Amino acid sequence: MAQEIWERIRANPKFQKLVSKRNNYSIVMSILMIIAYYGYILLVAFDKSFLATKMGSGMVMSIGIPMGVGVILFTIILTWIYVRRANTEFDADAEEIIKEATK
Structure with missing residues (x-):
């Protein structure tokens, strides 16, 4: 029974479209x-002097610190965007496909 449902899911064009859309989105995010x-x-590795540049005259912090924090924040934001889309669009599409296969 489970194998039959899986075969119906895999044969569904909506499933193939979902997999393609999700894979493309994952590749772009990656x-x-x-x-x-x-x-x-x-x-x-190659431009330490740029990262060591002070933020302004009389400032102690170099530009490398905010850039590193920016990379971390970018990671958090990108993860949030991916999870939000996965939990709404991708999950809704998957649920619809499963309902169709179990009819």
Whole structure:
């Protein structure tokens, strides 16, 4: 019985569309994260002088600190965006597909 339901789900064009949409979205989000993380790491490795630049005259903090915090905040925001879409759009689509398969 469960195998039959799974086969109906896999054959459903809505399921294939959901998988494609979710995979494309995940790839875009992953690329954004890779750019943020590796971009910062590459700056640390190859342009230390830029990261060591002081924020302004008489300031103690270098530009690298807020950039590092920015990477962390970017991660949190990107995760929130992904979870929000997954919990609304993707879950609703999956629920509809399962209902159709169990009829």
